[in-house]
Amino acid sequence: VLQASRGRGIAKALMAAIERKAGELGRWLLVLDTVPQQAAEKLYERLGYVRAGVVPDYAESSSGGFDPTVIFYKRLA
Numbered sequence: 001v002l003q004a005s006r007g008r009g010i011a012k013a014l015m016a017a018i019e020r021k022a023g024e025l026g027r028w029l030l031v032l033d034t035v036p037q038q039a040a041e042k043l044y045e046r047l048g049y050v051r052a053g054v055v056p057d058y059a060e061s062s063s064g065g066f067d068p069t070v071i072f073y074k075r076l077a
Contacts, residue, residue: 006039006047008048011040011043012043012047015043015049017048018030019076021029021054021077023076023077028075028076029073029074029076030049030073030074031052031071031072032044032049032071032072032073033055033058033069033070033071033072034069034070035069035070036054036068036069036070036074037051038051041072044072045072048074049074050072050073050074051070051071051072052073053070053071054068054069054071055068055069055071056068
């Protein structure tokens with residue numbers, strides 16, 4: 001969600017829609033990843049996602065190096 005639009009519940013609503021659709025499709029487990037130390041980590045934890053760990057050197061950065069990612073999962077009811 002763009003910085004200017006944060007704090008309006010947009011990400012929470014998007015995640016709720018994703019979870020609802022996944023449930024309709026018979027899915028019971030969602031897995032996602034995000035850049036470490038970002039607001040998204042706290043959001044996912046508030047929404048019931050469990051931090052599974054960090055994958056180092058996951059994606060190439062703009063500086064030519066590699067950045068890690070944080071993996072989260074959630075079991076749907």
